Amino acid sequence: MIRIEDLTHVYPGGRRQSPRTAVSDLTLHVPDGRFTILSGPNGSGKSTLFRILCGLARPSRGRVLIGGRDLLADPASARALMGVVFQSPAVDKHLSVQENLMIHGALYGLKGSAFRARLDEALAWTDLTGRLGDRVDTLSGGLARQVELAKCLLTRPRLLLLDEPTTGLDPASRRSFLSALTRLRRERGMTVLMTSHIFSEAEDVDSVAIMAEGRLLAYDTPQALRARLSGDVLVIDSPEPDTLAARLRDDMGLGAIRHGDELRVDEFPSGIDAVVLLERVLAGYRDLVRGITVKQPALEDVFIHVTAEARAARRVGAPESQETAA
Structure with missing residues (x-):
């Protein structure tokens, strides 16, 4: 579903700031139907890569294919396959749950019986059925996140991109949200790519990509990554x-x-x-x-291990490998 080839993004410098490489020579292939978490600390390049995948930033060089569509050459075709949940809320907190969903559906030409059918489908997994008339700013953080995800599901995306969607959620809401994502991926056959700096969130997904300093350090199943130790x-x-x-x-x-x-x-x-x-x-x-x-060993231990190896390799000038197959 996602094929990233030799991707590099450099933020240009200014009079007082040198150019900064946020993503460096990254190659990553995410198969169709896989739930993958892209993990790493703040400043690792996750958010820049996410912006590129959403079509919000154009890389300095490299190639990105989404479902076989070239994201850089034909962005509209590639974006039509996506649903996106951003880290910052993208719903109007002063409107009701239903009003937010109706506006999003209208943007995609959904109305009448077609919209009602999609609405029932998008809400089936949520706890929002009795809260459609409530304003979003009266909901808990977990329920507000459910509104964001339900909004994306109205368009039946093949690929769901989520940028640290559990930020600010309490542990119970975080677990509920992740369980819902896993169930939706399984039931609908979607590909899910989610960024997170919380390594515990990646313990039960299909595959984990670990980034640091703009580079891909490891990419495999959680079990295989833990087996490295x-x-x-x-x-x-x-x-x-x-x-x-x-x-x-x-x-x-x-x-x-x-x-x-x-x-x-x-x-x-x-x-x-x-x-x-x-x-x-x-x-x-x-x-x-x-x-x-x-x-x-947990995934956090794997991250600490592989980043230490990468730092040691750079100190001695050894080439770093980029692992691309899970």
């Missing part, structure tokens, strides 16, 4: 993480990855497991340990 992860909270990392390296030959005030160790010496290592760290460096735990 062969065992447990030792997480150490330290008041002096750099000092502890240096001592672990010099004394024990451990490569600890710093993430904030935490150190993560995901590669252990032969014959030593995470529990044994935990005991040795506590015995030898108790004054540098504020908290320590052993955990199963």
Whole structure:
């Protein structure tokens, strides 16, 4: 459904600012019917890539195909296949739920019985049936997001693009929204591409693309990504993480990855497991340990691992690979 080939986008500089590369030589193929999350920290290039996919920005170079349509050469044809949920609300909060949906339907020529049929279809999965006459600004954050998604579904898109749609939602609303997306993708056969910097949201989707500093670092199923870390992860909270990392390296030959005030160790010496290592760290460096735990690897751990590898590769001038098949 989505084919991105050698995509680069550079924001031009000015008198006081140098040009900035937001997306660099990115190649990514998302098959039809797949639920994919594009994840990474703020500033990783996710939002720029999203704007390009929506047709709101033209890349410096590269090619994008949506359902076989060239987004750059024939944007109207490609956009006709899409529904888009932006990070910022795109509904009128002073109008009712039904008024917002009617206006959107009218923009696509939907009225009368055709609109009512699409409306019933778009609302079938929501909790909005009894709230159609309510103004949007009286709804909870989760229900307001449901209005945004129902609006997109009126046009029966083949591709649904969502830019961090769970921002501002409480945990229960976030889980409900993600469950609804998964169900809709399965029932309607849509392709879903959603950006998120919350790695826990990507644990149960079909595939995950991880970006950092404009580059694609990894793209695979969540299970395959977690399998990159062969065992447990030792997480150490330290008041002096750099000092502890240096001592672990010099004394024990451990490569600890710093993430904030935490150190993560995901590669252990032969014959030593995470529990044994935990005991040795506590015995030898108790004054540098504020908290320590052993955990199963999650996608956040994979992200920390692959970004550390990418930084190390750049330091030694090694070429970085871009993984394009899940």
